[in-house]
Structures are given as C-alpha cells and as structure tokens.
Amino acid sequence: MVTISIRGISADLGRRAVLTGLSATLRPGTLTGIIGPNGAGKSTLVRALLGLVPTLRGLIEIDGRDLKTLSQRDLARTIAYLPQGQTLHWPLSVERLVALGRLPHLGPMSRVSREDREAVLEAMARADVAHLASRIATELSGGERARVMLARALAVGAQGLVVDEPLASLDPGHQIDVMELLAREARSGALVVAVLHDLTMAARYCDRLLLIERGMLVAEGTPAQVLTAERLRTVYGVTGHIDIGGAAPVVVPTGRWREPQAEAE
C-alpha cells in the first residue's frame, strides 16, 4: 500500500510555469483520473511523481518520505510509469519488452531470479498478452501494443502505477479493455493514476478525478462532483451532455461554448 501526498508543488518547463502550488493526495486502492485541457500540466504532474521533472517549490511525499531522498531505483520499485506515446526504439519481442519492467529489481550484473520470471509471466497474463509473448512488439496493432506496454509497467510489481494517456489512438473496445485493467489493479489495492482525455471513460472508471487547468488544481472529487456543465464551460470551453449517476455515465462535449452576448474574441 502506498500513498502519495503532493504538497504545493510548482514546476517550470524552460521559463513557462507549468505547475503552480498544486496539492493533492493519491491513495491506494483508488483509480485517480487526471483530466484537463491540453497544456494544463497533466503530464508534468505525473512526471513529477516519478522525479522526472524537478519541482521548484513544495514537496512530494511517498508514504511520508520526501521523494527527493529516494533513489531513482527505490522510486522505480515503488511507482511504475508508462509514458505517453508507446515509445519503443528497437523491435523487441513482447516477452523481452515486458521483462524490461524487472530492471528496477536487478543490479548491473546480477542474475535473474525465479521471482522475476514469474512476475513477467503474471504481468503478461494480467494484461492478456501472454499469447503474444514471442511476437515482435513493433509489429503489433495499436490495441495489442497498448496492452503490452501496460504489461511492461505491471511487471515492475510496484504498488503505484502511473499511466499517461493510455487510451490514445485506441478504438472503443480496446479503451474499455485498458480502463478495466486499470480499475482491476486499483481494486486489488494499487494506487493507480491515469492521465485521460476521454471524459466519459474518466467518469465511468475513475474513483476520483483531479481537474487541472493552467497548472492549478481546480476541482477534486468523485466524477459526479468534478464533471459539471459549469466546469466543462469554464475549463474546456465547451458545452456538453452530462449524465453521471447511472450505471454507464456519459460526458459528451456537444460544441464550443461562446459568450452569449459578446463577440469580444
């Protein structure tokens, strides 16, 4: 069980402030969605959780310990991370790719243990890619590759899982597969954080949502609390059809929202 406390962090990319005084708590057993418009700072926030961007002010605590006092390896064993974009530079087989997830547990020259091997097999089974084991990862379809990449992150065996835009370029069926996989991980006790653009998927599968705009947290809570018509308008600048509360929540943008009287823009 791992808990991440974000306390008033700020971060810059070049000269532009990307995060300003952002605070939130991420808890085990919870699937937290991070939503917000393009450039809001969602990716920077999750990268900060992995120590991949330096924070200027504030503090990130992992189980009460300052992230900066943890080694890159300790952090890697605690939180698994799937960056956006499914980057893979060499045509590795699926099992070799998934096995990369065990690197945080291996010394530079150490031998591989049976535990490592079992973790790889189990991760492939959980992400439903065991049948692809000997295929070349770069030759898979987008949906298969997304699940393989998730299996790589699961193979770390970390208590935290942070994924950045896992649904990008997936068809609806594969989107559901991925979200169900993330929800399953959360139900089994993991702390799961996903950066999402699809608000319906966020509403349907996430336990909590963090809505971010211009580097600041503008709303936090359950999907029903966060996703209101007012916020769609002020944060995303869209009108929308919202139906949360039923078994299958729906949040669909219906158009650009325009100021009723003014043509000021």
Place this chain on the structure above:
Amino acid sequence: MAQDVLSSQRHPALIPLLLAGVLVMGLASVNLGPVPLSPARILAAFTGHGDEIAQAILFQLRLPRTLVALLVGATLGLTGAVLQGYLRNPLAEPSVLGASNASALGAVAAIYFGVADWHPALLPLLSIASGLIALMLLFALAGRSESPLTLILAGIAVSTLAGAGISLALNLSPNPFAAMEIMAWLLGSIENRTMEHVWIALPCVMLGMALLLYDPRALDALSLGEDGARSLGVDLSRTRIRLLLGVAIGVGGAVAVSGSIGFVGLIVPHLIRPLTDRSPSALLLPSLLGGAILLTGADILVRLIPTASELKLGVVTAFLGVPVFLVHLLRERRLW
C-alpha cells in the same frame, strides 16, 4: 517460452563461432607475411624454442600488428554497438559521429608538436581528451533530439572539423612526408606497429571496455526512451558520463595507434543484430568479437592485395561500410 526472458538472447552458436573466428583471424594474421613461416616454426617461437629469425619476425613484426588489429577492431565494434544502443540509432558509431577523427587529431597534435616526446602517456591522453571534447560538442550540437538525422548531421560537422584540423596540423608541421601522414591518420593504418603501440593501446582499451560493458541493461531500458529508462531506475546522467568516458578512452587509445578507421562500429552491429533478440545488450560482446575479426580480416586483405604503396585499412572498411548505409537507405525508402 524461452529459458530466460530477462536476459538478452542470442543465437546459441554466435559467441563460440565469433571466438573461433578471432582465433582463426589472429593465427592467419600472424602466419601471413613476405617470409613464409611454417606453423611448426611459429609454435616453436611461441613456446620459446624457435630460431632467432622466426622469433624476431613474430614478436617484433607480426604479433604487434595482429594485437593492434584485434584491440582496435574490438574497441571499434563495441563502441559502435554501445553508441547505437545509447543513442537509439542504428547509424551511430565512433567515426560517423566524429569521435575517431577527433581522437586522431589529438594524437596528431601530440606527435607533430613534440608533446608526445615529453612523456609516453601524453599521446593517448591527448587523443582521449580530444575525443571527449568532440563527443561533448556532438551532444551539444544534436541537443536532446531523438532524430537520427540531427545526430548524423552533427557527427558530419564534428568529423569534418576534426579532419580539417588533422590536415592543418600536418600542413603546419615541418614534416616532409605530411601528405602521406595525413592519409595514414584519416584512413587508418597499422603497418609497422611495435609492442610499444600495443602497450599504449592496451590499458585504454581495457578501461574503455570495462566502462562500456558495465550495466548493459541501462541500454536496454533506453529502448523505452529517456523517461521510460529513468522510470525503471536508470540514472541517466551517470550512464551518460560512464559511456562518454568509455567511448573516449577506448577509441582514444585505439585511434592513437591506428588512426581513424571508419565503419567497423557500423558494419559489425548491423550484421550481428539479426542473430540476436535485437536488444542493445545482446549486441555488446558479439560486436566486440566481431570488430576484432573484421579489422584483422581487413588488415590481412590489405597485405594480400598487391598495390604499389600499401592500401590503407580505412579504404577497405569504407568499401564494406557503404552497403550498410545503402541497406538503411533502401529500408527508409521502403524499397526493401
């Protein structure tokens, strides 16, 4: 499922075959020369019972040349594989990136301005330092871009600059054989090498290899990009420094005795990759051995092809390197 999914996989016969190849090439290189030596005389010389002529030819001429070829080839093959993994670019290698020419420039400066006479260690040291500066310049020019094109362009710039520097240094030196010397440094040559050259190269090559072979899994992690690697616990800045030093020290020591020999680090990983699982770590040891085979083989070829003045090693490796570029070009254009 394979026995061990977490370690790099290679064709099981690859390493034994390459080791055998190194042995065969090494023996052929020792065996070959204007004075025919029977294997029996060579064996006798090695065990200390041989005649004086055989001993002199072996230990003063052929063995140093063979050892230099093996050491330089192994270094270039390994650095090619490491640079390709680190930069995630199948065209990366020390000469394409300008490190070889820059190291040669350091060596040329040390020799022709008399610095090397002050202390024998200054030759490799200057070669290493100038290779290191070139690599840092390269990374500064290429920035954080992951595009192969940016890197190759930066490499051409560094390589051309260093090549021009070599020509300039030799033009300025009071050396009547300057034109020939320029050729030897830019194309590489291991004619007339002595054990002294072996002792210059050996420590640098060993240290460089140790730095490059430590933690091959960091290169595998980089298959996932820089964020991916860091999120797997890889300390990228430490890895970068380790590999930079490893390449500069290994290539610096090798080039200080051989000149800048191109394409070995390009050809060898390219040929070996299909026989592995294509992970960067799987390439390291085979590329080291393959580089030794290739360069020793090229040196044998240089001695066999009858030309008026001896053919330069870099000419042979360049002829072998061009097809590799062609293959990449054809794949890029989707013609193959």
